[in-house]
Amino acid sequence: MKNIKLKVARVEKDISQAELATRVGVTRQTIGMIETGKFNPSLQLCIAICKALGKTLNDLFWEENDNEKN
Amino acid sequence: MKNIKLKVARVEKDISQAELATRVGVTRQTIGMIETGKFNPSLQLCIAICKALGKTLNDLFWEENDNEKN
């Protein structure tokens, strides 16, 4: 599933995928693939992303009801 | 870091590592290693564990202040 909430949080901070990737210590492609739902990041990476964006795990990675939309 | 909150949530439900592992679709060793902090699970696994235990990501995997206690 695409991670729209992550993309929105990043755009709110006005930073590119590449810049977020640098801050978090991964590659631009890794951030891109998470946003487009191409895979399943590790917990530590999720936490690093949350901290870089001032959010929590629930804010960015928790779906209250598993809506299988999109 | 050891994940005490996970262990407590599991014991509250009165299930063994092996039983949680079965419900979540992984190996007993994987659950054990997460509880003892030996590694870095994937997001999907964290979510599956949360759902099996009736908790959220923040409940089990978010540390408000990175206390490096363990």
Added chain:
DNA sequence: ACAAAAAGTCAAATATATATTGCATTATGA
């Protein structure tokens, strides 16, 4: 004290996240 269940651990194998490189496409601003 004894037996059985639960939990810790280790080595080797496999699956998959992540890196690297490179190119194509779509904004965006001058």
Added chain:
DNA sequence: TCATAATGCAATATATATTTGACTTTTTGT
């Protein structure tokens, strides 16, 4: 329109999560 930044998309390579099987240690109940 042109240049540049930002994003998407693959192929291959590497690091690491997870499995498997087996053994030891600790807990728990009787």
